[in-house]
Amino acid sequence: MEGAKRTVGSGPILELLPYYRRYRRAYLLGSLCLVGTIVLRLFVPWLLGDAIDDLRKLLAEDSEADPEHTRYRIAVHAGLIAGSALVGAYLRTWSRLHILGTSRRVVHDLREDLFAKLTRLAPSYFLRTNTGQVMSRAVNDMNNVQGLTGPVFMYIAETALLFAIGISMMASLDVWVTACAVLPFPLFIWRARALAKTIQEGSRAAQDSLGTVSDKVAESLSGQLVIKTLGLEAPDFERFAAHAEEYRRLNLEVTRARAKLSPMMVWLAALSMLIALSVSAPRIESGAVTPGEVVSLIFYLQLLAAPIGTLGFVISSVQRGAVALTRIFEVVHAEETLPDRAEHRRLPAVRGELELRHLTVLRKPAVSAEGGEAPPDRRVLDDISLKVPAGTTLGIVGHTGSGKSTLVAVLARQLEVPAGTVFVDGEDVTELAPTWLRQQIAVVPQDPFLFSASLSENVALGVRDASPERVAEAVRIAHLDVDLAQLPQGLETIVGERGVNLSGGQRQRAALARAVLMAPRILILDDTLSAVDTHTADHILNALEPLMEGRTTIVVAHRISTVAHCDQVVLLEEGRIAERGTHAALLARGGRYAELFESQEREPEHRPADEAPQEVPR
Numbered sequence: 001m002e003g004a005k006r007t008v009g010s011g012p013i014l015e016l017l018p019y020y021r022r023y024r025r026a027y028l029l030g031s032l033c034l035v036g037t038i039v040l041r042l043f044v045p046w047l048l049g050d051a052i053d054d055l056r057k058l059l060a061e062d063s064e065a066d067p068e069h070t071r072y073r074i075a076v077h078a079g080l081i082a083g084s085a086l087v088g089a090y091l092r093t094w095s096r097l098h099i100l101g102t103s104r105r106v107v108h109d110l111r112e113d114l115f116a117k118l119t120r121l122a123p124s125y126f127l128r129t130n131t132g133q134v135m136s137r138a139v140n141d142m143n144n145v146q147g148l149t150g151p152v153f154m155y156i157a158e159t160a161l162l163f164a165i166g167i168s169m170m171a172s173l174d175v176w177v178t179a180c181a182v183l184p185f186p187l188f189i190w191r192a193r194a195l196a197k198t199i200q201e202g203s204r205a206a207q208d209s210l211g212t213v214s215d216k217v218a219e220s221l222s223g224q225l226v227i228k229t230l231g232l233e234a235p236d237f238e239r240f241a242a243h244a245e246e247y248r249r250l251n252l253e254v255t256r257a258r259a260k261l262s263p264m265m266v267w268l269a270a271l272s273m274l275i276a277l278s279v280s281a282p283r284i285e286s287g288a289v290t291p292g293e294v295v296s297l298i299f300y301l302q303l304l305a306a307p308i309g310t311l312g313f314v315i316s317s318v319q320r321g322a323v324a325l326t327r328i329f330e331v332v333h334a335e336e337t338l339p340d341r342a343e344h345r346r347l348p349a350v351r352g353e354l355e356l357r358h359l360t361v362l363r364k365p366a367v368s369a370e371g372g373e374a375p376p377d378r379r380v381l382d383d384i385s386l387k388v389p390a391g392t393t394l395g396i397v398g399h400t401g402s403g404k405s406t407l408v409a410v411l412a413r414q415l416e417v418p419a420g421t422v423f424v425d426g427e428d429v430t431e432l433a434p435t436w437l438r439q440q441i442a443v444v445p446q447d448p449f450l451f452s453a454s455l456s457e458n459v460a461l462g463v464r465d466a467s468p469e470r471v472a473e474a475v476r477i478a479h480l481d482v483d484l485a486q487l488p489q490g491l492e493t494i495v496g497e498r499g500v501n502l503s504g505g506q507r508q509r510a511a512l513a514r515a516v517l518m519a520p521r522i523l524i525l526d527d528t529l530s531a532v533d534t535h536t537a538d539h540i541l542n543a544l545e546p547l548m549e550g551r552t553t554i555v556v557a558h559r560i561s562t563v564a565h566c567d568q569v570v571l572l573e574e575g576r577i578a579e580r581g582t583h584a585a586l587l588a589r590g591g592r593y594a595e596l597f598e599s600q601e602r603e604p605e606h607r608p609a610d611e612a613p614q615e616v617p618r
Contacts (some may be wrong), residue, residue, distance in 0.1 A: 030098030045396030103150025134217020148321025395563025450499030
């Protein structure tokens with residue numbers, strides 16, 4: 001997260017400059033239209049003041065002005081005021097089309113960059129980052145950034161131009177009145193900055209809280225069957241309500257701070273107006289200014305009061321946008337531990353030989369809330385050395401927590417490893433392109449993920465141009481064809497989110513069919529057959545033999561009978577290789593492997609042939 005810290009320190013809004021440059025022409029054109037709009041708006045009070053002075057001359061009995069010429073001047077001023085309003089409205093519309101429209105393009109590009117970054121981050125990033133926090137950044141924070149790049153940009157530019165040009169024009173009428181009228185501004189701006197800091201800190205806390213709420217909703221939706229089965233609706237709602245109440249409280253604190261800004265700015269406008277009127281009266285009597293010029297000054301103050309009234313919105317929006325950008329760039333600048341680099345190589349062909357040399361994987365334990373000295377890192381894998389010749393099968397067994405899943409993640413190039421510890425065909429995996437290497441490996445996990453699409457689309461996910469015949473063959477090898485009659489539309493049945501319409505065994509076999517269709521050089525079955533009975537598992541393994549022939553296959557299993565056919569088997573215990581050898585040799589040795597096999601043989605088959613598809617509430 002070092003990149004994230006640099007982002008916060010250097011000012012997150014500066015990170016948007018490359019996006020502004022990308023659309024600088026549109027922003028420039030919108031800004032020019034905005035300049036034209038402001039100039040025409042400020043031209044109107046000047047014309048109005050001249051028209052009032054001409055009208056006074058026309059009505060004055062002792063005036064020496066030519067009545068016809070004065071009436072003509074008044075008519076010209078009226079026409080110019082109407083023309084300025086008409087052209088100003090046209091330019092104002094175009095300024096909003098360019099600036100607000102471009103802000104959506106900026107956010108579109110930023111959202112694409114954020115998602116592209118998420119696709120490049122290693123799986124370990126998502127293990128330590130809540131899904132709700134990521135979703136909050138991709139959705140809610142993006143909305144705040146859009147306000148920053150559109151309305152806020154426009155209001156800031158408009159306010160700056162109004163003050164720069166307006167005060168200059170006011171000073172040209174009367175410097176003394178202008179100076180007195182703007183005298184309270186520094187005090188109010190100082191107070192606004194203090195409130196803005198409160199808004200920024202509160203906005204960050206509120207947006208983090210919203211991420212917690214989003215994470216809780218996602219968790220409850222994913223586990224809704226467990227919640228309903230155990231009757232946990234009430235306590236689950238209480239947990240959600242607690243998070244929602246915290247989010248409401250933080251938002252109210254920000255709202256209270258924002259609510260103080262608007263009346264404060266209105267008071268500033270009123271105070272400036274009072275000062276201007278008080279100072280102008282003696283100036284008119286002395287002849288330093290005309291009544292028309294005073295009217296122009298009052299109108300200028302009113303024009304300046306409008307952006308002052310929205311300054312509270314601008315300040316709070318800037319703070320919310322800055323916080324949102326900080327949170328977004330925390331992800332954008334997150335360290336990519338498994339990136340594809342230019343120096344990475346791709347082998348012309350992969351045979352599938354795997355080798356581990358003294359591999360040790362450490363995992364940081366959770367830090368206690370009470371603080372204190374951090375406990376040492378836990379060795380998940382401890383000094384693992386192993387060689388799997390190309391085209392052979394390796395069986396991995398062990399109790400829960402022995403390190404099987406971590407070893408699979410290492411072999412599938414989903415986990416960071418030190419250089420010189422993992423090799424493919426004799427090449428250090430840290431020197432090979434991770435994305436390319438993963439394409440040579442197919443992993444069938446114990447808990448497979450299916451997308452909300454048809455079953456055939458899920459099977460063909462890794463080979464998008466696969467023919468229906470190849471998909472059907474992969475389904476047959478995975479022994480999923482026997483269940484197609486249970487599905488309303490066979491292979492074209494929509495399986496629902498995460499494959500909710502399928503049973504656990506059907507989801508595993510769908511993932512297995514996906515791997516069969518990919519025909520990888522290295523196949524990893526991570527307890528893939530845990531949700532099917534022994535008979536079905538044997539049938540699938542027999543059907544997989546033609547696919548496994550000539551390919552390196554890793555079989556991770558809970559049941560030892562599943563790895564009996566493997567060329568070599570390793571037994572993991574507490575992250576270390578306790579025993580290794582063939583199935584027959586390990587049984588003959590009479591060690592822990594043999595004991596585990598005998599205990600499983602004595603256990604009755606307690607797994608169902610397969611789970612029934614889950615009934616989805618409608």
